[in-house]
Amino acid sequence: MSHIRVLLVEDDPDWVKAMTLFLNKEADLLVVGAASTAEEALSLARTLSFDVALLDIQLADHQQNGIYTAVEMHRIHSAKIIMLTSMSEEDIMTQAFTAGAINYIEKTNFRQLPEAIRSAYHHPAPMEALLKEFARLKREEQLKDLTSAEREVFELIEQGYTQTQIEQKLYKAESTLKNQVNKLLKKLGVRSRKEAVEKVRRKGLTVGVEENKE
Secondary structure (H helix, E strand, O other): OOOEEEEEEOOOHHHHHHHHHHHHOOOOEEEEEEEOOHHHHHHHHHHOOOOEEEEEOOEOOEOOHHHHHHHHHHHHOOOEEEEEEOOOOHHHHHHHHHOOOOEEEEHHHHHHHHHHHHHHHHOOHHHHHHHHHHHHHHHHHHHOOOOHHHHHHHHHHHOOOOHHHHHHHHOOOHHHHHHHHHHHHHHHOOOOHHHHHHHHHOOOOOOOOHHHOO
16 A cells, blocks of 8 residues: 655654654554754755645744745645644634645644545645635735736746846836836835745745745
């Protein structure tokens, strides 16, 4: 029987030990790695093969650093993400799904984890369809104040075009383009093009971002 490979991201070593023993008792589950910080988790995401990540929303290096970690992990690994938490606030749940988590489980309900892992691995399509639409809506929410011309400029910036390339592609004068860029940056509440792209990519989530920039 092939195993569903699980990565644990949790800063409590006792919880890691207990969950490893608990999950490994299941014939089809196997914990293949553990990380205690966002940095360790993202390093493993780049090098380790796993199918599902169980990600604590409250890592020690930042109060809700699991949200940031989920956003970044979603970028670099195709694993399904299940957020673990001791909190039940609705806004935290919303942030977890915004970050790309496919499920959200309170730690006191840990006995639900084996079935949740199987569901995330074998039947992700319905939830992924909802998450895709949710991501689209969050993107639109970020860009709603931009004019059509400003949005056109932003999308080219997002694709990696330089100032000169955008001027040529859109047949705009340098002064016109600079004015549009300045206006869109102001509307997005950022200081640079890079920050604009990062903010929209993170769907407006700012938890843990400043403290953990590489």
